Amino acid sequence: MTLRPAQVNMKALDDSAVGRFWAEALGWRLFRPGATLYVGPVGDFVWPDPVTLGINVIRVPEPKTATKNRVHLDLATTSAAHQAELVARLRALGATPACAGRGEAPWTVLADPEGNEFCVLEPRKVHRDTGPLAAVVVDCADPRAMARFWNGATDWTLHEVTDERAVLRSAAGVGPYLEFLRTPDVKTVPDRIHLDLLPYPGDDPAAEVARLRALGATDLDVGQGDVPWTCMADPEGHEFCVLAPSA
Template sequence: MATRLVQINMKAQDDSALGRFWAQALGWGLDSEGPGVTNLEPVGFSYPDPAAVCIDVIARPEPKMVKNRVHLDLATTSTAHQTELVARLKGLGATLADVGQGDVPWTVMADPEGNEFCVLEPRPVYRDTGPIAAVVVDCTDPREMARFWGEAMDWTLHEVTDDHATMRSAEGVGPYLEFLRTPDTKSGWNRVHLDVRPYPGGDPAAEEARLLALGATDPGIDRSEISWTVLADPEGNEFCLLSPG
């Protein structure tokens, strides 16, 4: 049994507007499965496919209050491309952000609702990821996060140290999932979280039990009106276990 990362769930006060921003930023298409939900994926994409981690933008009334513990890193192919992309994103409504990064070669920005993301300088490791180089999760223990997520999913662990860990789909395509050691700890509900899905034929109840045995916890969400399962990883980051598919 195994799951794979299929999408990022991002809360927004205006899902349509934020969805349009990210669709234009990534060059993706957007759709909606109902009021308050905006879905983003590459044009012509057949979901789910490890070649991309999609984005669901979900309407929520609460404003963003603290730095997100999950963010996107965007890939660039050259210094000129990085400069052009930063300028284009500013034109779409993004702003420069200071999260204490100091003098670094990447550019930290925030989308129109304040969600932090990075526009990376060109790095060979991300040359074939598509527009999203990596999904980055802040944590206090990258080794433990790599252990849990490495067993939770069938993704391949590429590197793990005391400061960071990196994994990618078993097919070697799409963005990386990275865990970055940070001094701050989680407070409140994450406005951006991971969604994982078992493969076709998987048993959702058995998969939930397996994830709990690996160290996930049940945050006690009322399931009466939802068809998926909300769990939390060993550092308390919420994630959703979707139906097999």
């Protein structure tokens, strides 16, 4: 039994506008497979995508607070010229400069039209085969503890763990990375962005949820009511969902 990260879940006041922005930003397209909007690679719609993490954009009534998101996306570039071109194109799409408090850095920090921070990274060899989405990055107090939980919770492989950061990636060696970075700030508001995890066909979602509780996850009631997924939080309070298994 195990779980796979299936998608990035992103809340939005205007799901269509946010979905269009991220589709243009990543060179992907929009799908409306059900009640929510999905941003995924160009081509025939496949869910869950076998390589990358698509973005499921969920309409909510609450706007983002002024508090910096503790989960953000990093975008990959292939050259300095590509980085500069991508930043300019994103600005034209409605992105705005954002300060992430890290001082001078070779990457550029922007925010999407609803204020969700993200980074356009300088070219890095480690991201040469990730596709446009380089990483999902999570601020945390203890990367080692996060590595223990998420390495146990999912079938992704732990690539690096130090006091400052932990890095996981699909065992197939494809798609984006999942990074946990040590930061001094603490979690004060619900995450605007979180991961959705998916059991493999034939696995028992209730057993998976019980296994996550044993690893240190807790159940969350966010007013979801009677739904086929389970809302949980990791040991530092980062929300995530365990979805109903695919057929």
